[in-house]
Amino acid sequence: MITIDYQSRIPIYEQIVERFEMLILKGVLEPDDQMPSVRSLALQLSINPNTIQKAYTQLEQQGYIYPVKGRGNFVSGSGKLAEEKKQAFFQDLDALLAYGREIGITQNECRNYIDQYYSEGGES
Template sequence: MITIDYQSRAPIYEQIVERFQMLILKGVLRPDDQMPSVRSLAVQLSINPNTIQKAYTQLEQQGYIYPVKGRGNFVSGTGKLAEEKKEAFFQDLDELLHYGKELGITMEECRSFIEQSYRKEVEHD
């Protein structure tokens, strides 16, 4: 479910946060599903439980999960989160397109690149 890239420069807790965000946004983990316990995930990944706890705290602060005292952590509803992520994506894309236009990249070049890139992603899924 979660894998760690030890070659990455990203801290382990950030990798965990990113992986869970994607699992939640893709619907693999649904609202009110229970998250793995801190201890069990730490054992599974062979890392310190404090690292898992730090990731879970960040996920909670971002609204992806919520704690239930004595029962663990659960996935929050994702509708608003997905919309926020999409909005941020399109804002970033808008900035990139503006930058590309300044570099002289045509709309047709952008369209062609996006289509090729999207096809590659679909093949990998």
């Protein structure tokens, strides 16, 4: 479910956060699904439990998961989070398109690139 790139410059806890965010946003982990326990995930990934706890704390602060005392962590509803991520994406895309226009990229070039990207399996 979660893989870590030990060669990456991205801290391990951030990699864990990113992987769980994507699993939640894609619907692989559904609302109210129980998250793996800190201890079991730490054993599975062969990393310090404090690293997992740090990632879970960040996921909780961002609204992806919620704790239940004595039972563990569970996935929050991701509808609002997914919408926020989409809005952030489109804001970034607006900036990229403006930059592309400034350097002479045409609307047709953008369309062709997007069509090619999705036809080559870029769509999940």
